[in-house]
Amino acid sequence: LATVFWIVVGALASLPTWAQDLRPAFLLTGAHARDSQDLSGQWTYSKDLYRTGLTDINGWVAKSRMQRYRDIDVAAVEAKGGADFFEFDLDRGPLMAIPGAWNAATPELRYYDGLVWFQRKFAASPQPGKRAFLRFEAVNYRAYVYLNGKEIGRHEGGFTPFVLEVTQALRAGENRLVVGVDSTHDAQSIPTTITDWDLYGGITRPVRLITTPATFIDDATLALRPNGRISGEVRLQGPDAANQQVSLAIGTVASVRAVTDASGRVVFDLPAPKALARWTPEQPTLYDVRFSVAGDVLRERIGFRTIEVKGSQILLNGKPLYLRGMSLHEEEFGPNPARNITEQASRALLHEIKHGLKGNYVRLSHYPHSETTVRLADEMGLLVWSEIPVYWTVDWDNPAVLRKALAMQAETIYRDRNRASVILWSVGNETPVSPSRTRFHGAMADNVRQLDPTRLVSAALLVERQGDVLAIQDPLIDKLDVLAVNTYAGWYGADTLDAIANLTWKVPSDRPLILSEFGADALAGYRNDGNRKFTEEYQAEYYRKTLAMADRIPTLRGMSPWILKDFRSPRREHPVFQNGWNRKGLLSETGVRKQAFGVLRDYYHTK
Ligand code: GCB
Numbered sequence: 001l002a003t004v005f006w007i008v009v010g011a012l013a014s015l016p017t018w019a020q021d022l023r024p025a026f027l028l029t030g031a032h033a034r035d036s037q038d039l040s041g042q043w044t045y046s047k048d049l050y051r052t053g054l055t056d057i058n059g060w061v062a063k064s065r066m067q068r069y070r071d072i073d074v075a076a077v078e079a080k081g082g083a084d085f086f087e088f089d090l091d092r093g094p095l096m097a098i099p100g101a102w103n104a105a106t107p108e109l110r111y112y113d114g115l116v117w118f119q120r121k122f123a124a125s126p127q128p129g130k131r132a133f134l135r136f137e138a139v140n141y142r143a144y145v146y147l148n149g150k151e152i153g154r155h156e157g158g159f160t161p162f163v164l165e166v167t168q169a170l171r172a173g174e175n176r177l178v179v180g181v182d183s184t185h186d187a188q189s190i191p192t193t194i195t196d197w198d199l200y201g202g203i204t205r206p207v208r209l210i211t212t213p214a215t216f217i218d219d220a221t222l223a224l225r226p227n228g229r230i231s232g233e234v235r236l237q238g239p240d241a242a243n244q245q246v247s248l249a250i251g252t253v254a255s256v257r258a259v260t261d262a263s264g265r266v267v268f269d270l271p272a273p274k275a276l277a278r279w280t281p282e283q284p285t286l287y288d289v290r291f292s293v294a295g296d297v298l299r300e301r302i303g304f305r306t307i308e309v310k311g312s313q314i315l316l317n318g319k320p321l322y323l324r325g326m327s328l329h330e331e332e333f334g335p336n337p338a339r340n341i342t343e344q345a346s347r348a349l350l351h352e353i354k355h356g357l358k359g360n361y362v363r364l365s366h367y368p369h370s371e372t373t374v375r376l377a378d379e380m381g382l383l384v385w386s387e388i389p390v391y392w393t394v395d396w397d398n399p400a401v402l403r404k405a406l407a408m409q410a411e412t413i414y415r416d417r418n419r420a421s422v423i424l425w426s427v428g429n430e431t432p433v434s435p436s437r438t439r440f441h442g443a444m445a446d447n448v449r450q451l452d453p454t455r456l457v458s459a460a461l462l463v464e465r466q467g468d469v470l471a472i473q474d475p476l477i478d479k480l481d482v483l484a485v486n487t488y489a490g491w492y493g494a495d496t497l498d499a500i501a502n503l504t505w506k507v508p509s510d511r512p513l514i515l516s517e518f519g520a521d522a523l524a525g526y527r528n529d530g531n532r533k534f535t536e537e538y539q540a541e542y543y544r545k546t547l548a549m550a551d552r553i554p555t556l557r558g559m560s561p562w563i564l565k566d567f568r569s570p571r572r573e574h575p576v577f578q579n580g581w582n583r584k585g586l587l588s589e590t591g592v593r594k595q596a597f598g599v600l601r602d603y604y605h606t607k
Contacts, residue, residue, distance in 0.1 A: 022410035026163040044093035068117035071149030090119035101200035104338035137205030144180035159367040160411035191389035198568035215240040224304035236264035251287040279303030279420040281360035284381035303420030312555040323558020325361030363560035377421035387426035396436035445479035456481040460516035486517035500545040512557040519562030524588035540595035
């Protein structure tokens with residue numbers, strides 16, 4: 001389709017310039033608390049493997065017959081009789097619950113990878129002087145959005161939100177929203193076609209129609225700095241954005257005012273009030289923060305804490321921290337997950353980490369998880385590692401791909417920078433070392449620091465084996481605050497479990513290290529004497545040996561073993577033990593605890 005340009009490839013200028021154009025046009029920070037209509041519910045759909053809905057434009061096929069996004073009452077046309085006919089009708093299409101991935105919705109779509117059209121009709125009553133926006137929390141992987149037959153925008157990237165203004169396209173009465181969702185990945189997508197998790201195509205997170213005044217608060221952020229000050233900024237958008245008085249209230253402990261500049265922006269910088277309670281995993285205090293201007297209010301729940309690295313220590317509010325963590329995929333408990341992360345589903349997963357394992361930390365792998373999950377982490381007191389899916393292989397030499405990564409990172413940071421729980425931005429997972437890959441990650445690390453100087457930068461690195469010595473040989477470490485490695489000795493490779501006891505680590509002594517992954521498969525209920533892989537005993541013993549090894553690393557400041565729960569992965573097709581599931585969970589897919597769960601819980605009790 002010649003008219004589609006996902007990414008405008010410009011010359012790669014200096015980083016600050018990227019950082020600026022990477023800011024999405026609209027953010028609608030705090031969207032969950034805004035005046036909105038939730039478009040969740042039953043949508044109709046039409047699958048489109050040959051992409052006729054997109055490609056039959058001005059083509060040989062009559063223009064009208066297959067374009068699913070047309071604003072047309074197909075049944076009414078048919079009732080009239082005559083020459084016109086159509087080869088779709090979203091009004092009479094099958095139903096699917098949105099949000100949710102199509103893979104779990106019907107067996108026919110279990111392994112479907114391609115384009116599907118979704119439609120939702122909704123009533124609206126646009127008011128003069130107000131603006132309307134559609135906010136999608138996530139569409140995996142590409143979205144083509146049409147309102148009442150008009151294209152209103154596109155988005156690439158399966159895990160980050162996007163906001164499209166629809167003030168002009170919205171009409172009084174019934175509106176027809178059509179979204180083409182293309183799940184196909186390729187060598188230039190992020191991630192590429194090669195991962196170890198399920199595809200989960202679809203509108204996987206909520207969609208909302210949000211109404212704002214003509215001039216509104218598009219973004220507001222605040223953070224506690226190690227210098228004891230609270231600083232942040234507010235940005236207005238609209239005709240009256242300049243010279244507006246903005247009021248900020250942090251619960252009942254602080255309130256200040258300031259006036260926006262010509263661009264509608266204002267910076268706040270105030271001493272932290274004496275009474276301000278620090279957010280910690282043990283006491284996750286959140287304040288009701290209120291940003292207001294004439295005609296608009298933005299409400300947030302914000303926790304205040306500092307995070308720093310000093311030598312090999314990670315300091316939370318100035319105190320040394322040990323991360324008792326767990327890795328997590330975005331996939332709810334149950335035999336047929338749909339990546340429908342309701343608050344209840346997310347709470348059930350995080351509860352097992354926080355209370356089942358006595359953890360204080362979660363690695364949200366390998367992509368930004370739902371806003372619900374990150375907000376719950378704030379509320380429940382779990383520190384968060386956040387990453388975008390720059391995973392295994394990426395087209396490192398392609399500037400358009402780098403730009404995609406930076407844009408995805410920007411969308412994630414703008415979305416989550418008010419979350420106290422998020423302490424680490426990771427710039428990659430297990431990417432083989434090469435000069436172009438290191439440059440790529442280096443640009444990502446610089447971008448993170450530019451966008452968010454208040455958090456730490458890390459990456460899950462590959463471990464280098466030199467006899468019995470495990471080492472990190474990676475020039476990227478110069479760009480990282482916290483080193484992290486994935487290690488699988490005793491599972492992948494030739495080592496027996498007993499050999500783990502002989503392994504030693506050679507890592508920089510001046511920086512904190514975390515084990516971002518280690519793990520072994522076990523099928524819940526499969527028991528044996530412990531020598532066989534896939535038994536619960538083997539996995540439990542693997543954990544004992546690996547934890548003993550971890551205790552021998554002087555700079556180790558935490559871990560996020562792989563993984564809380566068995567998760568769907570098309571890579572894993574052993575017909576007895578796997579059947580499409582990666583079995584490295586400490587819990588089965590339905591939440592049954594394996595032996596190793598108790599091993600890790602007991603270990604965390606001692607930490
Ligand atoms: C890894 C990957 C993770 C895989 C895991 C495994 O190193 O980071 O995505 O699922 O190993 O199970 O092999």
